[in-house]
Amino acid sequence: MGLPKPRLSQTVFGLQFANPIGLSAGLDKNFELAPLMRSVGFGFMEGGSITFEPCAGNPKPWFHRLPADGSLVVNAGLANQGAERIVARLQAQTVLPNFPLNISVAKTNSAQACSTDAAIADYLGSLKLIQKSGVAQLVTLNISCPNTFGGQPFTTPERLEALLSATDTLNLTIPLIVKMPNHLDWPEFCQLAEVAANHQVAGLTIANLAYRDQVKLSQPIPITIPGKLSGRPTLARSNQLIGHTKRHFGDRFVIIGVGGVFSAEDAYTKITLGANLVELITGLIFQGPQLIGQINADLIKFLDCDGYENISDAVGSNSLMLN
Numbered sequence: 001m002g003l004p005k006p007r008l009s010q011t012v013f014g015l016q017f018a019n020p021i022g023l024s025a026g027l028d029k030n031f032e033l034a035p036l037m038r039s040v041g042f043g044f045m046e047g048g049s050i051t052f053e054p055c056a057g058n059p060k061p062w063f064h065r066l067p068a069d070g071s072l073v074v075n076a077g078l079a080n081q082g083a084e085r086i087v088a089r090l091q092a093q094t095v096l097p098n099f100p101l102n103i104s105v106a107k108t109n110s111a112q113a114c115s116t117d118a119a120i121a122d123y124l125g126s127l128k129l130i131q132k133s134g135v136a137q138l139v140t141l142n143i144s145c146p147n148t149f150g151g152q153p154f155t156t157p158e159r160l161e162a163l164l165s166a167t168d169t170l171n172l173t174i175p176l177i178v179k180m181p182n183h184l185d186w187p188e189f190c191q192l193a194e195v196a197a198n199h200q201v202a203g204l205t206i207a208n209l210a211y212r213d214q215v216k217l218s219q220p221i222p223i224t225i226p227g228k229l230s231g232r233p234t235l236a237r238s239n240q241l242i243g244h245t246k247r248h249f250g251d252r253f254v255i256i257g258v259g260g261v262f263s264a265e266d267a268y269t270k271i272t273l274g275a276n277l278v279e280l281i282t283g284l285i286f287q288g289p290q291l292i293g294q295i296n297a298d299l300i301k302f303l304d305c306d307g308y309e310n311i312s313d314a315v316g317s318n319s320l321m322l323n
């Protein structure tokens with residue numbers, strides 16, 4: 001965990017975060033690694049995505065490394081043990097002080113959860129279990145998982161409106177975050193965020209995986225390798241959307257910035273564009289767990305350089321620079 005760094009600690013969503021760097025969804029799908037993730041220096045973590053029913057995921061292989069592009073092709077298809085078992089696991093664990101747990105909830109990847117009503121009921125089933133058990137401090141709706149069975153993701157204003165009208169009826173007592181797609185241009189993205197702004201949504205995670213036609217890779221990926229892209233190919237759009245969201249919505253949402261973070265500079269860029277918190281996963285997979293301590297140590301140097309006492313002073317300081 002290293003020594004505490006008071007200059008990196010902040011209160012966000014009414015919760016204490018020891019530092020702004022968290023694990024992004026997809027590595028600890030069944031919440032088996034929370035104590036380890038705290039020990040390697042993360043300030044919080046997003047586990048899952050979990051779904052109401054257990055799911056075996058897509059046929060393997062799920063991942064394909066693209067080292068030259070700092071990216072993974074991801075096609076896991078929401079493999080997880082299901083909400084009931086995962087919530088029970090968390091109930092049996094000791095609460096980790098100062099380490100907010102964020103559960104990512106997606107809709108079950110199955111033919112049964114394809115219709116809009118069934119998909120919404122599926123999300124609500126998981127949210128109710130989480131709410132009742134009190135095992136998490138934050139919950140995220142993954143509306144943008146691109147690798148699921150049939151149906152439409154909830155990434156149109158109409159469908160998001162239907163989903164969030166339903167989640168409002170739960171009157172959740174923990175903050176609800178929406179994980180936004182990476183592949184939309186700002187006008188379309190803004191329409192979705194406007195919908196979220198009219199509901200009980202405290203934060204936006206910006207953003208999910210990139211679509212393959214969004215970016216130019218050093219080598220084309222054969223079509224026999226299905227999936228969407230993590231890491232560096234997500235970076236530019238993620239930063240652009242964070243900056244626009246901060247500028248347009250001010251403090252309406254807490255922004256969690258994710259996509260292509262491999263260094264303190266990458267994390268600090270997202271913070272100055274408007275993210276209070278930053279998550280990563282591909283950086284950890286490529287560079288190993290020492291990356292987290294390194295990023296946190298180097299963030300202090302950026303604060304020194306810019307004359308900020310605390311990391312929260314840097315949030316959004318650069319959001320007006322973006323076109």
Ligand SMILES: Cc1cc2nc3c(=O)[nH]c(=O)nc-3n(C[C@H](O)[C@H](O)[C@H](O)COP(=O)(O)O)c2cc1C
Pocket residue numbers: 024025026027048049063072074076078104142145179207208209229230231232234258259260261279280281282283
């Ligand atoms: C192996 C892997 C699995 C992922 N699974 C999920 C998931 O289950 N739910 C989700 O919301 N995002 C998932 N993602 C997307 C990441 O959480 C993140 O939004 C994206 O990879 C960009 O961050 P990065 O560049 O740090 O990887 C996954 C990413 C990877 C690399």
